[in-house]
Each structure stands twice: as C-alpha cells, then as structure tokens.
Amino acid sequence: MESSFAGWPGGFRAALSLTFDDARPSQLDNGLPVFAEFGVKVTFYVSSAGVAARRDEWLDVVRDGHEIGNHTLNHPCSGNFVFSRNVALEDYTLARMQDEITGADRFIDDQLGLRPKTFAYPCGQTFVGRGRACRSYVPLVAERFLAGRGYRGESANDPEFCDLSRLDAAGCDNSSADDLVRLIDSARSAGAWLILCGHEIGNSDDRLNTDPAALRRALEYALHDTDIWIAPVAEVASHVRCERTGDTGREAHVQDW
Ligand SMILES: [Zn+2]
16 A cells, blocks of 8 residues: 655654764764754764763763664674774674664663664665675664664655665765755755765864854755754654554554654
C-alpha cells in the first residue's frame, strides 16, 4: 500500500534539521552561540573522545534541548580514508558493527544520561565487508533507531517516500550563504525535509568547516523569509512516522519511539 503524508505541523511548508558530527570543540565554541541567537535546536552526532574532553559542556547541550545522536564508538569508514585504515568497514562484520552501535549507546548513557534515538553513518557509508561478503548495515540501524542519517546526498527527503533508516543529508561545510539558501528554497518548493550536515564551525584550519556567517544568513532566511520548520532529526522523524499512513507494517518495529 502506498503511504501518504498528512503534512508538516503548524502549516509549515517544509522541514530543516541541522546536524553536526564528531563532537568537535568548535561546535561548542562557535556553533552554540549561533543556535542560541536564533533559538534553534540541532542534532549532534557525537564521538566519545569529543564528549569525554568537555563532558560538562555537553551536559549543558543536552539540558538546552539539543539532540545527541549515536555515531558509533570508533567511527569506522572505508579504509580508503587513511584515518580509517585501522577501523576499515571493508574489514568489519555485522556483529562488529552491532558492538560499535551498542558501545556508543552505552557510552552516551554513561556520560550524558540518555538513550540516542537517531544515528548518523560515519562518512555516510552503510556497508561492512567486501565483495560477495559485503553487507548493508542499514537493517541494524532500522532495528535500533528511529532514524539513520547519511551524508553528501544530493536531495532533500520526501516525507511520503523516504526511508527513515537511510536519510539523505547535504553537506554544509565549505558552503556559502547562497548555497544554503538555494538548498532551503528547493526543499521548500518540494515540501521536503532538508538535513544539513557539518563538522567544524568557524575553524578554517580544517578542510570540513561551516562558516558561521553563512549559517547565520541561512537561519535568518529560513526563519524570517520562509515557512520552514526547524527541528532536530528525532523530532522531524517522529512526526514523519506518525503522519505517514499505510506505512505501519514497514515501521511497526520502532513503535517504542
Ligand atoms: Zn563523523
């Protein structure tokens, strides 16, 4: 049965989630002031090292109502990234990936006292193993989380069709204000859910850096010039799941959320 989507809350035309990965210090130093200025809540897919280094401040982030998501314990990506050679997805099994996910859940519960509702695939990659033994680990994520976020996708998510376990996200690192406004506009005209993904904020020494001025301009535009709902991934995913009819069989197993 085809699903149909009842619409965004409060008459909004589209949805926008801002997400930042790896618990990098610049997110606390340069990102939080921007989010506070606009009163928006975002999603942080954290690394254990990042949280451990500044735990008290991450506890404040939780208290402020931002979402904390699971991003695995050791951040396995393709070994083609030199930084991942020791935790290369090509060498992983589904059991080892399950341990990564469970380990990060446990770490976040222990350090921040919560159970993450959503997940971000490190480097946006969704496989383990290689060749004929290669497997998708999307089903593990679907089993455990309300939503799973990818990376560097080319489109916003259609609330009627999208797979909540493998959502597309556009990178906002190294984007100009105009780039971001264009993405927002196209999501708005499609009535879609745009997810942006960044890493550093206001740290131009890093190759993955979101410019706070571009972020400000995009937020200003989204909040004042359009009718877009800005909310963390778990909140939007939860709305999509509830407002999608004819979809109960497909997602009945995450009823707990
Ligand atoms: Zn990451």
